[in-house]
Amino acid sequence: MRADIGNALDGALGLDRAALDDLDDRVADAHDRIERGRRDAEHGYAALNLPSTCDPAPIRRVAAGFDPESVLTVGIGGSALGAATITDALDSPVDAYALDNVDPAWVTALLDDLDLAETVVNVVSRSGTTAETLANFLVVRDAMDAAGVDWTERTVVTTGPDGNLRELADRHDLPTLAVPDGVPGRFSALSPVGLFAAAVCGHDLDALLAGAADEAAKLSGSLTESPGYAYGAVSYALAERGAATNAVMPYAESLERFAEWFAQLWAESLGKDGRGQTPARALGVTDQHSQLQLYRAGPADKLVTLIRPTETADREIPATDLEGLDYLGGSSLGDLLDAEFRATEASLAAAGRENVRLEIDRVDERGVGELLYATEAACVLYGELADVETFTQPAVEWGKRAARGLLGGGEFAEADAVADKRRLDVE
Template structure:
């Protein structure tokens, strides 16, 4: 992974960061790196996620999913970090095995998805660390009922990824289901490089060893200076730009296959850093599509944003046919990739010309190795930014508040958070 901060410097952008400011910040990066390394060495909660490239057992994952080698479809039932990491890999890589994700309880969506796949040819992976996640278990009960309606033995098509205790673990033991353990000390949004994110990729026939190898390459690049570590360079730059007013970070990959990666990044960044009145707001965009929808705001709106560009240096290409249509001759004989690269360069230059900060992140290619690099690099960047902000990166109290409120409303216990729902202020216009 390579990171270019040139268009984030104050000689280009406002807000921007001076080279002197980066030098000063680098002293804090060195201290943060020591704290991160100590956390990794002691396998502390959260920091243990940065050890996953070395601690994840790829053979264990392959063994667990071996009974589903005949699957034509894999359906992951999870939510948030229990689904987005796996979806990032699945949608970033081609496979003959289709992957779907039930990560919402919208009844129309759930029904349409289940009606559109053959459950007898589907491997079901139910993912919940606690084994009690309401949305996940509700969706699984619906899936199990749909399988019974089709005459499919759900126990033959299901495996679980969960913690040591909880409803899912009990279910797996009762029905002798294959089960993978969620790693200790790893929050869901940091779990893409574990059993949580890699099981789906393994069923799809992807090289999960290469994913972990790409991640290990980024582990080796972690150093006590932002000028020596691409991950730390990105995390430090985002923090510094936020401190100077760029409170929105628009993640804009220039590859259709990385659209879900932007969703994964949004959870990682928001849930980890949004505390104590601090943290950047992640926005999701896609190049070149959103040049025609969001770029106007980023170039000419409030100066409260930075744009992160992500692209591969190399990709498969497709020729544009020759044409004699007036004004389009310049396109004929070129390639779609050439056009996309031109769009990327023009957008990057457009933002720089208007003094809007942007950062370029590149990987060699969108493959298993490259996605391993990218995901690990962003996780390390996030942890580094959390150290600089001084927030508790690995907790999510605001999320837990909402979970308790919803559970109370459904009769799942006596939670005072549920009472706040009835106290809503209204101003209705009909």
């Protein structure tokens, strides 16, 4: 991956090259801390070791036991988004879906559309007790029973060493994959959590991990030597100067789900102690016509992250005799996309609005591996610079306890707090 941070300097928020050079000393210290964490496989930091510690052989072996038309990942948050990001980005003859919401209408519609006899289900939860995941899995299992499908022949369990799912897998002799120790869900895309669906779809796991390893090899004590660190340091520096929002805009339809994955990574990791940067999801060129007005002419409180592959398939634009449109004939959709990308970038810069360009060569396994790893490294570095607990999510856990208490899953003070909701109804 390549990071061009030139348009992040000398904009409305006042980050200049001298300030960036000063920050580089702190990057060196942060890198030392990150490397100690990696060396000791500390919780969270172990995620940055995945290119070398993830063995793809068991994943391929389990995937080889199936020849389905579709794969359904049942999980929530990081237990599903990594798999969905990879499979959405890459073409495959196998359809991939993620059941990552408990909206009953949506769940029912998805299950009604699937041929469950030709679907392999991967239920993913480290603890094996995640309420949303287990509820959806019970619904899927019931739908399989109703369709006359033996769910035990179509189910893979990805979980930790203990918990309800582990017991279920042992009882029914289901194939299992391990959620790696020390890796929070949102950092687990490059592990069995994210790679099983990719393997079922026939994607090259070695290339995914090799792309990540390329970026891991670039991590050093200077932001000028690592695209991931450059992006993380600039994001942090701009946030400190008022860039409360990070608008992530991939210029490839296949990377739209990546923006969703990034949103969880950034929000759940960095939103602590009144700090952090709100991720906004956009898609180029679609959202040039819906959001760019705000980013260019609204409050100067945003970083815009523009992401693109430099090599893509193309399609010629037919010639036309329509007045004023003849300039399009003889060019291509790729030419138009490139022009739109560069025009957006220049438009923001001309208005003094900070933006960063992230590029991969192609949206293929290696490129996706590079992008996932580099942005994870960026997030970890940002967390070190901001002195936040990057790998925890206490606010999420509060809501989980409240919901569980409301459903009768135990006595939780958080559930009692729900009754104190202030109301001001207007009808």
